[in-house]
Amino acid sequence: MALRKNLCILRHFHKLKRPTASSSAMFIDVWPVPPHPTSTHIEDDTTSMFLLQLSCILHMVGSWGGTRLRVMATSPSQNIGTTEKVQLEGILKILRIEARVQTVILPEEYDNLSEVEKYQSLNQTIKENSQNTVVTFMYLPRP
DSSP: OOOOOOOOOSSSSSOOOOOOOOOOOSEEEEEEOOSTTOOOOGGOOHHHHHHHHHHHHHHHHHHTTTTTEEEEEEEHHHHHHHHHHHHHHHHHHTTTTTOOOEEOOOOOOGGSSOOHHHHHHHHHHHHHOTTTTEEEEEEEOOO
């Protein structure tokens, strides 16, 4: 069934430990990775914009004010990562969202993986980069 609708799943949100003034840097992360791991054009993707807007709204809520908004740009290499970082910073400026863009380099073999393996690799990458993350906004693959 393809309804072309966005869906936001919030599970156990009330149980989350909210950051306090004394806690170390805590992040609200946004992974604007397109639903197909080989696609990379965020500016044409309304779901990525939706994720950015939702994360910004949460960040603006008083009880979440102790967090920092972080947008994770995935890239197969440092050179391309710099370009994507500049592109994301431009989009954030247009949307008037204050966030730090962090480039995450994907494993070298990423392009040679099957689609399922790409999702598994991306999942592992997200886990490795989420030690101080309190909330993560990301795509879920289609069932």
